[in-house]
Amino acid sequence: MIILLFFPVLAQAQVELISAERMPVDARYDSTANKEMQTVMDSYSAKMEKEISRHIGTCVQNMTSHAPESLLSNFLADQLLEKARELTAGSGDFSVLNFGGIRAPINKGDITVGDIYRVMPFENELVILKLKGSDVSSIFEHIAMEEGEAISNATLKIKDKQIESLIIGGAPLDEEKFYFVATMDYLADGNSGMEAFLNAVERIDTHLRVRDVYIEQIEKLTSQGKVVDASLDGRIKIINQ
Numbered sequence: 001m002i003i004l005l006f007f008p009v010l011a012q013a014q015v016e017l018i019s020a021e022r023m024p025v026d027a028r029y030d031s032t033a034n035k036e037m038q039t040v041m042d043s044y045s046a047k048m049e050k051e052i053s054r055h056i057g058t059c060v061q062n063m064t065s066h067a068p069e070s071l072l073s074n075f076l077a078d079q080l081l082e083k084a085r086e087l088t089a090g091s092g093d094f095s096v097l098n099f100g101g102i103r104a105p106i107n108k109g110d111i112t113v114g115d116i117y118r119v120m121p122f123e124n125e126l127v128i129l130k131l132k133g134s135d136v137s138s139i140f141e142h143i144a145m146e147e148g149e150a151i152s153n154a155t156l157k158i159k160d161k162q163i164e165s166l167i168i169g170g171a172p173l174d175e176e177k178f179y180f181v182a183t184m185d186y187l188a189d190g191n192s193g194m195e196a197f198l199n200a201v202e203r204i205d206t207h208l209r210v211r212d213v214y215i216e217q218i219e220k221l222t223s224q225g226k227v228v229d230a231s232l233d234g235r236i237k238i239i240n241q
Contacts, residue, residue: 052114057218059111059228065102068148068158068236072106072119073099075230077152079217080210084128084182087206092128094168095182096139097150098192101210111228113215120211124184130202133175138196140166140173146193148236152182159239184210 063071081095104118131139143149144158157164166173183197185205190198218228 054113055110056113056215057111057222057228059106059108062108063230064105065099068238071230073150077150079214081152081182083213088128091180092182093179094154095152099149116211116214124186124210126206126208126210126213127183127185127188128204129181129188129197129200131179131181131200133173133177135196135199136179137173137175139194142193147238151235155235157237157239164239
């Protein structure tokens with residue numbers, strides 16, 4: 001901390017620096033903490049700990065995230081698309097997430113709110129874009145170059161890091177058609193090689209954090225007597241020959 005002492009020279013309407021002293025602010029001041037404020041902070045800390053440890057569901061197997069497809073990335077992409085369709089009365093053709101945004105596994109057993117915070121620690125929000133088929137093709141060309149990302153309701157075959165075939169919603173990609181894609185704001189802003197998202201003709205910012213979407217979706221599964229599970233269904237395949 002720097003304490004500055006000023007002496008006003010009124011006639012000239014100026015301020016003159018008389019002296020300055022550097023004072024380090026460190027643990028020596030811990031004992032002087034405001035007790036009322038500390039009580040408030042302790043209360044918030046206790047509430048936060050209770051919420052983080054709250055049980056929201058059960059996972060029947062260890063789920064990790066990796067290219068070209070994985071149990072966790074498939075589950076997350078599917079749940080994001082389901083929420084987008086709920087918000088738009090069914091307007092959702094496919095979803096895209098990047099593996100870099102998935103930061104932890106979901107392990108077999110109880111799932112808590114804290115587990116989802118570890119999976120999605122960032123403040124990313126769900127965004128729904130209306131995109132022309134030619135731009136959708138550009139997005140999947142990037143996914144092919146990366147040899148995989150998290151996708152839902154699409155089947156992509158990759159050969160030599162290029163699209164061998166692409167099916168969306170059970171039909172081949174139509175470059176003249178418009179598609180609704182569910183993603184996160186980070187990608188919708190053109191990051192991580194997804195520049196084609198910037199060409200969207202319509203953008204719906206839901207202002208829902210992606211991790212909150214997953215917490216809600218898992219709680220919904222639990223309320224229906226279901227567990228968290230996923231399978232490898234071949235939505236992305238690398239052709240080596």
